[in-house]
């Protein structure tokens with residue numbers, strides 16, 4: 042392992058590897074990614090792989106749109122198939138209040154450029170004939186949205202970063218960050234120290250703990266969310282479906298399995314990633330009520346992972362403290378970090394390479410936005 046480098050990235054998930062690849066692409070190749078376990082072992086390898094533009098906050102719509110462009114040319118740029126299912130996203134509304142909210146957010150999303158529209162229950166059945174749309178008032182449908190494989194995506198970023206000169210150190214845990222004056226000078230790991238000019242916190246569910254190592258208070262908390270996966274069946278559903286009232290999202294993956302999940306709103310924050318029988322029973326009930334054709338299909342796997350929530354359910358990007366001016370954060374993705382990872386990598390690499398972002402402004406996503414409380418929070422988290 043190198044003893045000295047330009048940039049240390051803490052975290053070998055999709056965000057850390059995307060930043061590493063984009064740095065190397067900009068010519069910043071003296072980079073070490075340190076991952077305490079294996080690539081994708083954190084939230085990335087436990088996520089649903091959904092990629093959507095249907096958010097209530099314009100900044101999330103913009104980031105997601107920029108990411109979707111990158112996902113759609115991923116295979117060409119990276120030489121790796123990420124199992125992208127370009128079947129859109131369908132959001133279901135059950136109440137008048139929810140329907141009104143959908144209409145407002147769809148208008149905003151269209152202004153930002155998303156190809157999204159309101160659909161009737163009949164149109165919802167045309168889009169996805171096996172959905173039980175009884176009791177639904179309308180839907181919001183974006184055919185451009187998609188879902189893909191988070192392992193393949195991370196692997197694609199990692200292998201291309203390595204090809205360009207980045208080092209990836211697995212089974213290497215950061216235990217402390219050394220500082221001198223207003224700068225971080227080295228990360229301390231279980232395999233020795235690495236002196237560096239920049240430290241990037243891409244530690245997912247452990248972002249606050251890594252922030253504390255640099256003496257920075259990062260206002261993120263992690264919450265357990267669970268997923269169940271069925272045996273594969275013939276293709277019967279294209280879009281990823283979200284139902285906020287029922288509290289469920291589900292999709293059919295490229296190889297035919299149904300993947301469905303939710304988070305329990307009553308759970309306390311923490312790092313528990315054990316899956317439960319209660320979840321298995323409840324997800325089966327919710328899923329088969331919405332897609333009765335799945336009643337006799339077996340669940341073959343279940344797991345849990347962490348949503349790293351920020352106070353407004355939007356990521357915290359960039360420098361986080363004047364006290365540690367070379368400590369960059371890409372954290373608090375609040376359940377949408379897979380889909381935002383491609384553009385996050387571009388933006389964080391620009392920040393380090395050029396001292397500013399060029400593709401999109403990120404001032405609104407600075408940690409400073411929380412001074413004086415939360416102004417506007419993302420409402421479309423499931």
Ligand SMILES: Cc1cc2nc3c(=O)[nH]c(=O)nc-3n(C[C@H](O)[C@H](O)[C@H](O)COP(=O)(O)OP(=O)(O)OC[C@H]3O[C@@H](n4cnc5c(N)ncnc54)[C@H](O)[C@@H]3O)c2cc1C
Nearest residue numbers: 052054056077083084085088089091215245346378379380
């Ligand atoms: C059930 C579930 C479903 C989800 N569905 C979606 C979805 O459909 N779409 C979407 O966009 N997002 C989804 N998400 C969110 C998404 O998974 C995350 O936002 C995203 O994976 C964050 O990536 P990351 O690289 O920041 O974090 P991670 O993948 O968690 O990577 C962080 C890495 O840092 C490492 N690490 C932590 N501390 C240290 C240390 N001290 N030293 C060294 N390494 C360290 C960890 O081991 C980990 O591998 C879902 C999440 C869950 C749990």
